[in-house]
Amino acid sequence: VEEFPPSGSNGVTLRCRSRVKSSCPIQSKDYALPNSSWSQGMMDLYSRFLEMCKDGTWKRIPSYSNSVDHIPGKAFWESLKLMSEKERKDTRLFPRNMDTEGVGFEYAMFLNPSEKRMVCLFQPGPYLEGPSGFAHGGSTATIIDSTIGSCATFVAGRVMTANLSINYRNPIPLGSVVLVDSKVDQVEGRKVFLSCHVRSIDGQTLHAEATALFIRLDSTKSLQQQMSCQ
Numbered sequence: 001v002e003e004f005p006p007s008g009s010n011g012v013t014l015r016c017r018s019r020v021k022s023s024c025p026i027q028s029k030d031y032a033l034p035n036s037s038w039s040q041g042m043m044d045l046y047s048r049f050l051e052m053c054k055d056g057t058w059k060r061i062p063s064y065s066n067s068v069d070h071i072p073g074k075a076f077w078e079s080l081k082l083m084s085e086k087e088r089k090d091t092r093l094f095p096r097n098m099d100t101e102g103v104g105f106e107y108a109m110f111l112n113p114s115e116k117r118m119v120c121l122f123q124p125g126p127y128l129e130g131p132s133g134f135a136h137g138g139s140t141a142t143i144i145d146s147t148i149g150s151c152a153t154f155v156a157g158r159v160m161t162a163n164l165s166i167n168y169r170n171p172i173p174l175g176s177v178v179l180v181d182s183k184v185d186q187v188e189g190r191k192v193f194l195s196c197h198v199r200s201i202d203g204q205t206l207h208a209e210a211t212a213l214f215i216r217l218d219s220t221k222s223l224q225q226q227m228s229c230q
């Protein structure tokens, strides 16, 4: 069974590995669902975006601890050949590397396919501290890269960050909620140019702005193309 994005409300996607009989599904936990560490501000913003998903304008993007679990359709099976069982078990996406809820990266992404836009609701926890009481700039770079990267992945398929340029305008208080808003500006051959703004929920504070260049790695179809075929 393959679903993308998953339609179930429990956030659990069932998939089968090619080397495993179909009676042995793998359950991947979706981390982009509310948990008890989410503040009221995070919950309100999440509900607002869920509401905007109802007419199909926006799509909630599930978040798993391993990048291969994000790849739908044929590419998913192909990717399994490229990654051993051991690698699957022993690796984790960097922003999903902490088990305790609320201490690290709490985030959820939403995609607007027609605008080629990905937003991320981000609540940085206490283990992301840089300056006292504020998020480390590296954690801000990580969430920007992940949001922009997911946006580029949606539009172009397998990509890598070639350049990421960030201007830090105002520090992000730990435990606050910010909106990371990214979009594809231009695609030229293998090059995908994107931009991003990180703002407070009320839009009054600009925390950071960024531009990025991603390079498409191969000729696989974009996730957008794959989704429209399903």
Ligand SMILES: CCCCC/C=C\C/C=C\C/C=C\C/C=C\CCCC(=O)SCCNC(=O)CCNC(=O)[C@H](O)C(C)(C)COP(=O)(O)OP(=O)(O)OC[C@H]1O[C@@H](n2cnc3c(N)ncnc32)[C@H](O)[C@@H]1OP(=O)(O)O
Residues within 6 Å of the ligand: 061, 067, 070, 071, 093, 111, 145, 146, 147, 149, 150, 151, 153, 154, 159, 160, 161, 162, 163, 190, 191, 213, 215, 217, 223
């Ligand atoms: C429904 C939607 C679902 C969306 C979500 C789905 C999935 C999400 C999945 C998982 C989510 C997880 C994370 C999100 C995704 C990503 C975030 C993390 C991304 C990273 O954390 S990634 C690690 C850091 N990243 C690197 O570790 C890159 C090291 N690097 C290289 O691996 C190579 O460098 C490479 C591949 C970049 C290029 O190498 P290459 O050999 O393929 O290509 P080449 O060098 O020929 O460049 C081709 C043309 O780009 C120009 N060019 C290249 N680099 C440039 C630069 N820096 N500035 C200006 N121009 C540049 C050249 O000048 C040439 O231009 P021209 O063709 O005009 O001459």
